[in-house]
Amino acid sequence: MLELKNICFSVDTPEGRNDIIKDISLTIPDGQLIVLTGPNGGGKTTLAKIIMGLVEPTSGRIIWNGEDVTALGITERAKKGISYGFQQPPRFKGIKVRDLLSIASGKRILPKTEACNYLTQVGLCANDYLDRDVDTSLSGGEVKRIEIATILARRSGLMILDEPEAGIDLWSFSKLTETFSQIHEKRDCTMVIISHQERIISLADEIVVISGGRIGKRGATEDIFPTILADTYGCCPALN
Ligand SMILES: Nc1ncnc2c1ncn2[C@@H]1O[C@H](COP(=O)(O)OP(=O)(O)O)[C@@H](O)[C@H]1O
Ligand SMILES: [Mg+2]
Secondary structure (H helix, E strand, O other): OOEEEEEEEEEEOOEEEEEEEEEEEEOOOOOOOOEEEOOOOOOOHHHHHHHHHHOOOEEEEEOOOOEEEOOOHHHHHHHEEEEEEEOOOOOEEEEHHHHHHHHHOOOOOOOHHHHHHHHHHOOHHHHHHHEEEEEEEEHHHHHHHHHHHHHHHHHHEEEEEEEEOOOOOOHHHHHHHHHHHHHHOOOOOOEEEEOOOOHHOOOOOOEEEEEOOOEEEEHHHHHHHHHHHHHHHOOOOOOO
């Protein structure tokens, strides 16, 4: 179970103090798929980075499986089964896709069939990609899919994915949602997905809307989703 207790994050700017996350508390039971959604700048990425240990909260605690992990760094959290997929994944010159997958799986040499299995789940063919460098020769969508494949290889207990749909073509996106759905069906992994996509939102057990650094609404997908659409389009005649 993941518990966020009174998480706050503020930064000091030349204009003064900016409260980015304002006292967010959230409990996510094991095996749940939660979608964090809401307007740009609402604080979703910051919250996800706080869970992974990439950003240190100003106050509050993060409890994972009963253990307070607030003081732990990224590597230690990763060892405890927490993994994170960036909104814009980093690139690694000189590292091949097969290396990244091997490191993620913890195996020195990852069998090709296994690598192929992870890549297929994100809509990539192992023959085309295993020996490619994860550098600027890959498109943004390809890097994103490769990163998601490494998260699958890690077999984490908690997967945090930041806008996995961004930059991914429709066919691969459909493959990806199928993969998320299959992972979720097994219920052996908790998933926190930041997304604006209806197809991903419809997989969720619960939607949490984050806006202005706070939890706006939360609840079952069928209750919350219609209200999000109304909030998005309701006041703008051009969007109706
Ligand atoms: N380290 C930082 N310094 C200053 N502003 C930041 C910092 N991190 C995030 N922000 C600001 O906090 C707000 C929330 O950002 P973010 O978490 O990326 O939102 P979202 O992912 O919901 O679009 C944005 O206005 C962003 O510019
Ligand atoms: Mg974001």
